[in-house]
Amino acid sequence: MRKFVFFVLMAAVLGLTGCGYNTFQSMDEQIKASWAEVLNQYQRRADLIPNLVNTVKGETSFEQGTLTKVVEARAKATSIQATPDLINDPAAFQKFQQAQSQLTGALSRLLVVSENYPSLKANQAFRDLQAQLEGTENRITVARNRYIKSVQAYNVTVRSFPSNLTAMMFGYKEKANFTVENEKEIAQPPAVSFANPVASGAIK
16 A cells, blocks of 8 residues: 555656646746846835935936936835735736836936036036946846746746646746836937026926
């Protein structure tokens, strides 16, 4: 009887291995690690923004509407609780992605408008923050790409035979992924005239 139970257990183990159970475990851990890195880089960006805003405030004639949009976009993005379970909720994930994209757009406008202020461009603190922000945006792109690739591989496994049978048996479902739809449009810096903003009355 013991031998029979042993052989049944061995067959079950081999069956799970053959139909992708271990693969799901490995991929799931990879996705969690990739997602943690995405959140880490977004948090790094959020932490830089208050100092950037305070530095820009020193330019008394700077367009206040631009600063307000950055502050509001940051508040919205950081108000979303980005738990590990968020990647299993497509609606919540889309909301998170949209908030981060809006923050990207607000920051892009701030940096473009800052080109109108020579004194701000000459400010060493502003230049340092701008360089840190640009570096963080690059790291966000790298982290997002890693996450996208990890989720794509996982989702293909969920849909493919025979691993899809394992997915159904153990409740593995497709995970939400980043999309590029509308994101380029949201992040596109607006056209800005580089004429003297004070003289032209464009900025109040």
